[in-house]
Amino acid sequence: MRKSTIVGIVVLLAGALLLAACPKRVSIAELQANPSRYNNKDIAVAGVVRDSYGVNIPGTPIRGGAYKIDDGTGTLWIITEDVVPNKGAEIGVKGRIGSGVSWQGRNFGLGMLEKDRRFRKR
Numbered sequence: 001m002r003k004s005t006i007v008g009i010v011v012l013l014a015g016a017l018l019l020a021a022c023p024k025r026v027s028i029a030e031l032q033a034n035p036s037r038y039n040n041k042d043i044a045v046a047g048v049v050r051d052s053y054g055v056n057i058p059g060t061p062i063r064g065g066a067y068k069i070d071d072g073t074g075t076l077w078i079i080t081e082d083v084v085p086n087k088g089a090e091i092g093v094k095g096r097i098g099s100g101v102s103w104q105g106r107n108f109g110l111g112m113l114e115k116d117r118r119f120r121k122r
Contacts, residue, residue: 029073031097035110038097042115046092047071054084066106069093077111090120 025044047069054065065084068075069091078093085091095112 025092027073028069028071028076031076032074032110035097035099039099040096042094042096043112044092044094045069045071045076045112047090049085049087049089049091050075052084052087054080056083066111077109078114079111080114080117082114082117085117085119092118092120 025046026038028045028047031038031043031045048071050068050070052065052067054063054067056063063083064079064081066077066079067084068077078095093112093114094116095114097110097112099110
């Protein structure tokens with residue numbers, strides 16, 4: 001085999017592995033219409049932060065909170081153990097869906113526990 005063919009095969013296999021590890025991106029309306037289908041599964045959603053509540057004390061490990069994301073089809077509460085994004089931020093979030101999400105005594109109904117977050121590049 002030629003060297004370029006081997007490199008092409010390696011790149012193709014690496015891309016396939018990366019795509020296989022990505023969770024499925026779904027709309028919030030689809031999540032709300034059929035929550036049992038996605039319960040305790042990793043998924044991805046993207047949208048704009050509409051509301052956020054959090055705590056971040058610099059110099060300490062104390063941080064976290066909840067924020068609401070809107071993708072145009074509905075809204076979803078996201079629970080995070082990291083710094084809460086600002087209102088208006090355009091983000092993509094990966095995490096685990098659960099119903100009856102509660103955090104510090106407040107019930108958020110259908111929600112997601114955040115595992116990863118990406119901000120839209122401008």
